[in-house]
Amino acid sequence: MKNKKVTAMDVARLAGVSQSSVSRAFSENSSISIKKKKIILEAAEQLGYQPNAIARGLITNQSRIIGIVMRNIQNPFFPEVLDRFYSRLSEKGYHVMFINSQNNEIQEEEVSHLIEYSVEGAIITDALLTSSAVQKFTRNGISVVLFNRYVNDSLSNAVVCDNFAAGKKIGHYLIEKGHENLAFISGPVNTSTTVDRRNGFQSALAEHGITSFLKENGLYSYRGGYIAAQRLLEQDKDIDAIFCSNDISAFGAIDYLRKQGIRVPEDISIIGFDNVAMADWSSYALTTWHQPIDEMVDSSIELLLNNVNGEVRSPEIQRLEGHLVERGSVMDRR
């Protein structure tokens, strides 16, 4: 038989006070005498009272929930991002509603779910917003920040790694290490991460008089990187370095090369992007670009919470700087 739920009214009766006093005992910055508060908390403990966040949310219009919409949860980069978001948000008293997304653009249903629960903000990782979605969030006073992706439509706040600068530095780095015949394995085309990383890379190569290089779409996946490497080598056997625009596809590319008896980095250098945990595993020892996840998460949350009141501000895109991590997958050919 289901127990009857314990409410503030029950606590009030036991403690000999009013329901509003019980509510004040559980709030910060409320006027209540120390003595009465003590009595109330003891009564609550005795009854096993737990404030009802749903009722509180209805009254205050503050759910204390942040929605995190995440794609590619099985890419090790994103569990790390989720871990960091969770830490920071729970420190600030927020709870996380998790939405596992499947599409490049957040779906109407996903938007509806977030609005239904009056989330106080939404972090969208690795996906984009339609203008209809932006409108719905804005109309409902829900602050949104795109994490790791952005669009130049001036509608959404975003926090990304400075991918262009990173791609450029990677380009210079590979050339300075003596590589001449470079190739690029991208993620899904037209995503801001792919475009910016490739454009930065291209910019660096152009400065060295290299006006073209081979590109294949690695779909940001292990298998995609494996196949992309295969396709690149079919086109040009003299490639001496490949910039993979994420770590997972770099692992796939490395495994393809190894299967062909091509040594990494002796024969072909591989560099990745993200710096996931297994980049450090000695079977890969991947040289890669470290994304500043901590800073990106902190900036995202700051941007998010500074808009939770629904103030209309000009959306901004924050680009944060990562850094190179040298391990063993890039040869020094000088």
Next chain:
Amino acid sequence: MKNKKVTAMDVARLAGVSQSSVSRAFSENSSISIKKKKIILEAAEQLGYQPNAIARGLITNQSRIIGIVMRNIQNPFFPEVLDRFYSRLSEKGYHVMFINSQNNEIQEEEVSHLIEYSVEGAIITDALLTSSAVQKFTRNGISVVLFNRYVNDSLSNAVVCDNFAAGKKIGHYLIEKGHENLAFISGPVNTSTTVDRRNGFQSALAEHGITSFLKENGLYSYRGGYIAAQRLLEQDKDIDAIFCSNDISAFGAIDYLRKQGIRVPEDISIIGFDNVAMADWSSYALTTWHQPIDEMVDSSIELLLNNVNGEVRSPEIQRLEGHLVERGSVMDRR
């Protein structure tokens, strides 16, 4: 300036009906004429009305939220589990409140959060419940299922892989492949997964007259597996196979052996447990035991939802059968 929230009252006014009719228009199994429903839905669309799940939850005492408490989110096994739970739960109309846990036992604060939001159930992965926590959940009518872990205290439902049977089959498999000097890399001691996998392994070895084997704690991590392998080899250079009780520590063990110039599987065979995606990567090509995540998730949800009404039933432990996945890390020495 924040927009005023659109409510069912607003829709009612525009549609020329009552608020209760609007509510009925958004509900299934409500009595409302087709004509009126159409008018109401059009008015709602025009105003951008979104039912308020918080208000609904207060009335119905059904939050439609399931809490998922997860540890070790950066172990690739768990993002896959989260992905599957999310899929199944959203199909059934549930939303996921995500809690990233850090301890072997779910914390009081985490219990309080779940109760506060009146979650309709909670999945606890890779962690345990104190009896105090069980009491609180029960008192609040919240169904709980432990995923991948259990305790023999008869208080909590649990769904696990049949780890004992798996460990036993792995033991027989390695011996049948001609290995004689076996070792075991465990997870944290006293966890049900470690204990059952080791006990099953031990049982198989005993049937072949092998009464002891070396064990080291690999902490279910890459670095832990790496160091455990090192310690094992320090103790006995003639080990010819190591059963690692999860894949991540198997990757660490493999990398340690490779660093020492010890070939896997020619010199030492390695077998893991879980069958995470990178077990299939050709740099590891890990032979491993596949955990039946889909079935485990389905059983967990069935167990969970069959208790959402808070009916008191004898807690049960469901053990589901996995299977061996042979790749390239176990040598056939016959």
Next chain:
DNA sequence: AACAATTTTGCATACGTATTCAAAAATCAA
């Protein structure tokens, strides 16, 4: 002791929805 100032507390109410109950409307059968 009396009065002023401040703090504490309870009453009343609202938040937005779902649902009970009964009235109104619609439908059906004779």
Next chain:
DNA sequence: TTGATTTTTGAATACGTATGCAAAATTGTT
């Protein structure tokens, strides 16, 4: 057309909490 039956609909209410407002209580000053 009338009466019986069924369906639809709105009024009223409750869900559990937070808070405004004013009364009550407490504290401080003269």
